[in-house]
Amino acid sequence: MTSSRLLLARHGQTSGNVMGILRGADSRHDELTDEGHAQARTLARQIAALNPEAPRVYASTYTRTQQTAAPVAELLGVPVTILDGIQEIDPGDWRGRPYSDLKTSFDELVGPDDSVSFPGGESQRDVADRFEMALNTVLSQPGTPIIVSHGGALISVLIRLLRAPVVDSWRSDRFAQANAGLTELIRTPSGWAFGTWAKDSEQI
Numbered sequence: 001m002t003s004s005r006l007l008l009a010r011h012g013q014t015s016g017n018v019m020g021i022l023r024g025a026d027s028r029h030d031e032l033t034d035e036g037h038a039q040a041r042t043l044a045r046q047i048a049a050l051n052p053e054a055p056r057v058y059a060s061t062y063t064r065t066q067q068t069a070a071p072v073a074e075l076l077g078v079p080v081t082i083l084d085g086i087q088e089i090d091p092g093d094w095r096g097r098p099y100s101d102l103k104t105s106f107d108e109l110v111g112p113d114d115s116v117s118f119p120g121g122e123s124q125r126d127v128a129d130r131f132e133m134a135l136n137t138v139l140s141q142p143g144t145p146i147i148v149s150h151g152g153a154l155i156s157v158l159i160r161l162l163r164a165p166v167v168d169s170w171r172s173d174r175f176a177q178a179n180a181g182l183t184e185l186i187r188t189p190s191g192w193a194f195g196t197w198a199k200d201s202e203q204i
């Protein structure tokens with residue numbers, strides 16, 4: 001039996017998010033702000049209200065997703081499992097640049113064949129590959145996986161799962177989730193589709 005429902009959340013606010021700076025892997029141990037902890041508690045209540053069947057809570061290898069997942073797991077009465085492969089996209093040479101550069105200098109990231117790639121870092125395809133591999137393991141078990149991940153990683157995997165155009169999706173910010181945004185995907189005969197989309201119910 002495999003999962004037909006998938007919950008994807010972004011972690012709560014960090015000081016890097018407040019500054020609006022791409023932090024990269026250096027931010028592995030960044031912690032949530034007080035606001036971020038409050039967002040995590042709200043997220044936990046939102047997820048519990050969805051009554052996930054046999055929930056399993058997963059966080060990335062970064063502290064901020066684990067801190068966000070903790071109240072979720074506590075409310076659902078399950079442990080947090082650390083899942084490799086769902087960590088944030090490596091922005092490479094773009095580390096330290098403001099989020100606003102993703103708008104003003106986005107063309108620097110666009111390669112041939114509808115690709116988006118950070119020079120010296122990872123591409124959307126790299127991240128979607130590793131995220132999807134991690135998901136395949138999780139989805140092969142019964143129950144409802146709840147994945148707490150990151151902004152760029154979630155954009156990358158949503159593009160893959162929903163078969164969306166890569167460049168247009170990044171350029172339009174279509175799949176960007178705010179802190180503690182929650183998205184529900186449902187498996188249909190023709191593939192994954194939105195159940196609840198974060199931007200329809202933003203607490204942020």
Ligand SMILES: O=C(O)[C@@H](CO)OP(=O)(O)O
Pocket residue numbers: 010014016017021022023024088149150151152
């Ligand atoms: O790497 C970062 O600086 C941000 C960008 O989205 O990621 P996160 O979602 O982990 O805050």
